[in-house]
Amino acid sequence: MDIKLVQFQSHGDDRGSLVSLEENKNIPFDIKRVYYIFDTKDKVTRGLHAHKKLKQLAIVLKGSCRFTLDDGKEKIELLLDNPAQGLLIESFIWREMYDFSEDCVLMVLADSIYDENDYIRDYEEFLQVVNNG
Ligand code: TYD
Numbered sequence: 001m002d003i004k005l006v007q008f009q010s011h012g013d014d015r016g017s018l019v020s021l022e023e024n025k026n027i028p029f030d031i032k033r034v035y036y037i038f039d040t041k042d043k044v045t046r047g048l049h050a051h052k053k054l055k056q057l058a059i060v061l062k063g064s065c066r067f068t069l070d071d072g073k074e075k076i077e078l079l080l081d082n083p084a085q086g087l088l089i090e091s092f093i094w095r096e097m098y099d100f101s102e103d104c105v106l107m108v109l110a111d112s113i114y115d116e117n118d119y120i121r122d123y124e125e126f127l128q129v130v131n132n133g
Helices: 123-132
Strands: 003-007 033-037 046-051 056-062 065-070 075-080 085-089 094-098 105-110
Antiparallel strands (some): 056 085, 056 105
């Protein structure tokens, strides 16, 4: 599946930890947009879409949440709970995020500005597109 867990270098010392993100270095694209999700209510599932072009990298800065990633052929479940780890998600991957801890802050870096036309929000349509071109 076209996803990758990226381990960032954490500059830790006796004061704590620091992670640096640089476009086209440890972030493998031009960063055109950053958004973050927080205060997520109990039992909420977010995402429930795929993108036609967009490439994104998700980092849980605080707390934890689970991802289900689906390319139409297989599904992978992942727990993100490490701010020094990024989840790179290429286009045409259906994603669902759930089990957000109360303190979860999920930050997403994206290679394009927001464009509703880039979304596939219907799962049956997604399966059609990935399985039949
Ligand atoms: P939504 O797509 O429902 O979020 P998720 O996929 O995480 O469940 O987005 C919630 C709202 O925020 C929706 O009205 C669209 C808007 N939005 C923006 O304006 N800009 C953005 O970059 C994103 C991701 C969403």
